Amino acid sequence: MNDVAFSRREITASADDIALLRKFYRDIYIYEFPDPNERESLENMERYLRLKEEGWYEANNYHILLFLSDDTPVAGSIIDYLADPNTGVIEFLVVQKDLRKAGVGAQLLAWTENVLAQDATRAGYAAWDYIIAEMNDPFKSADLHDSMDTWERAMVWHRWGYRKMRFPYVQPSLSPDKEPVHNLLLMCKPGTGVNPDSIPPDTLITAVYDYARWAMRIDNPAANQECRDMAAYVRSQTTVPLVPLADYIGDPAGCRLRYSDLYAGDVTDMDLRELDITLDVYAQSFSGGPTSVSVDAFRTSIINRRHAGKPYAYHLLSIKTRSSDQPRGMASFFTFPGVGFGGYLVLDKSIRGKGHLTEIIRVAERTMLADKKGVSGWLGECDPEDDSLPAFLKRGFYEMDVAYRQPPLHDQPPYSFSDAPILHLIYKEFGDTFTAPRLTTKEFLAMISWVYRIIYRIEHPESCDYFQDIKKQLGLLPHCPWKSKID
Template sequence: MHSPSTPRADIELRELSGARAEDVELLRRFYRECYEVAFPDPDERESLANMESYLKLKEQGWYGANNYHIVIASLGGGIVGGSVCDYLAEPNAGVIEYLLVQPGLRESGLGSRLLAAIERLCRTDAALLERRELDWLVAETEDPYRNAVPAEGFDTFVRARIMAGLGFRIMDFRYVQPALSDQQEPAENLLLIARPVAGKPDAIGADVVLSIVSQYMRWAMRIEHPLRNREFRGMARALTGRRSIGLVEFAEYLGWDTELRTTEVTDVRDPALSEALDVYESAYSDPGTAWPRTAFRSAVQQGPALAAAGFHYHLWALHRPPQGPCDGMVSFVTMPSAGFGGYLAFGPPLRGSGRLRPIIARIEERMIRDNPQARAWFIECATDLNREIFCKAGFFEVDAAYEQPGSADGRRLPLRLHLLYKPFGRTYEPPVIERAVFLEAIAEIYHVVYQLDPETNASFARLTDSLRDCDSVRTWNKRR
């Protein structure tokens, strides 16, 4: 038996050469047995023919000062992992195209061994150019918020934890991988991540990022003139005028906060429900926008039936410190088309503590686990102050005449509110929502949250009529 922290010495690592027939066959086995399984999305996958060609070009000296490496891990005749990497001379960086380990060995230390092997090869490449040290290791990884959590396979949130454990952080800009061929589409579901070889700087130079991306496109994707590529031009525009790009910890991006505990309330007899509703009532007293306690209890009771219909209701009690009493609450629902945030209330220990972003991140993970096709969510804000707070946390105001609908019995009248929208993860420009997608989500909110028929509701009719001549709905932030 091997413990997760003890690398297995019986696993052999081998760098492939295009000049050896046995290495070409090993590459073909790796591609069939590991690579295609790990990367089912064809838009993210390099072709086997291209990989074989790259190895041959390497033998012919085509890469010049740059280099191309494929390292395969084998155990007892079986292939258990591998990595593909490019050394780019101009930015003095190694860019990992892929690093994968078979499921049964993902806690064996093999990933760390493969990374160390790639780093050694790139260090050697840098030394041959009379550089004292390699500067960066860079990689692409799936953004968990933009990839469906697989029913079978590698959970993208788990992969993020692994990359964080290997020392990588996220470059804080919108990265788009150009199409790898005429038959493929650009990949907009990736993060570009980096690990400095020495030290731990908080940022990377914008000029270095542009060099890494352009050289990666040139030597790995075979895009001869990056400036003629639409995706590269978009990234270059976004980086223009910036001296550096921040490096974001995965913990910050994904809401890993050891000082904050969430408790899911699934039973009305759970004491956490009463504690959470006490906090709620201390924050929401306006009868025009507040729910009674009975409404929350009813929603919790109906949770299993709602989930069976594709609507997942959640009520969380929030604790800071983790072992402490309930200091806050949040409620939300994941619908077939999108998510919807109900209420969020902080008691004194959470106010001003900087915990809003981690809670938002955890909600988004829960939503995408509820519905892997979900990509965004909506919230309502009654005040300009709350709108500003949530816009600073990544939300955008929807440019539409939205009303919180009145009650079916007429006791509560329709109320104009700020409707905010947020794609999961980070968004760098105000998103545009297709009209049909937007109206589908609002219809679900009216139906499930407010228990009204949108087809006969006057507020929904007014909203639909106001968008009659629109193909899409725009959003904006507080700096419009």
């Protein structure tokens, strides 16, 4: 597919162009943006075109660009140019489904970016500094209907040079009858001459406020709750990182390590030598005590496929460097209905302390989402005897403000409830996190029941001392309490 396959049309407020816009909206746009809270109304698009003709946008601009095939819209982008931050905004970019993977999106994006460059030149700049765009966050959109696989879409935009802006983006409501949207991320393409790895806080706040003012009709963004919350966070940062999308979503193309799920498939497919080497790495850190399973019991559980055919999923990842087939680490975790649970994470000294933990967390979360068990976060335990807790807190986990007593593991000597070790109980919502989870007590108790039942083999967890103790501590609290993080 090449450029000559389509004609290009920038839509104006003329009657003929409005007819094309209505056809595009009806036949393509609504299907591609099924969430009514995310999509703009046709009436507003037509109004913006009229306002543009009247000069309302001043140094800013608004464009609707369409690709046509025999006068029928097949792709389009809706964009804004914001002069003060010298930033373009891609509100929507969509290609008819049967034309995807043929280079049409890249052609449309090139035209879109060129139009924004012309706007920047008219505003007195050499070129645009940034282009920003919204996208469904794959970690927070698993249960939503989407016209395209969210992981695949993220990689398309990654290849186009866009990066995730690491701050808590929330799309304010587009009209009084719509709700704010919390499952989006804001991505950015840095222009030439600006730092490709970060954006200054003042520039980002100006861009978000102007976007809200000019595209969402929020006359005073500083009075809007979502805008204020975003600005408060951004102002607290010295800079806002721009993270490659492949890194953020844990895509193999962006990973520095390699991962093999030793529990996938049948036991006859398992590489027993790799399993034994992986368990040797485990034994280096977990050589005994109430928080660890013996290597023999671990191996027997894997070989006997204890978790196969159950209403939950289990994963045992061996972790290798790109340059070696020798396992250098392992991560085990469960996906229960409604919650994930981290088992053991071990890295040998050759790769420890080299910044791999964030990537491993992303890979685990992506794997749990693929299990389709309705999960949006995961629990974990940290032993006070080691130094693991701060590393997890730094990467988005929160510690529950309870005294969490660990039941005996099945292959360890039994002990009484009063002698049970007290561990740190942590929880993280998938993807980037910036505030403590809004996890209800009812939700948590259902989650911890799975942990007691499967991990600790307590047949009736709701009646055991451990469950009753933590339930008593939570009392009538509607939501789980969390300990404050100390930087």
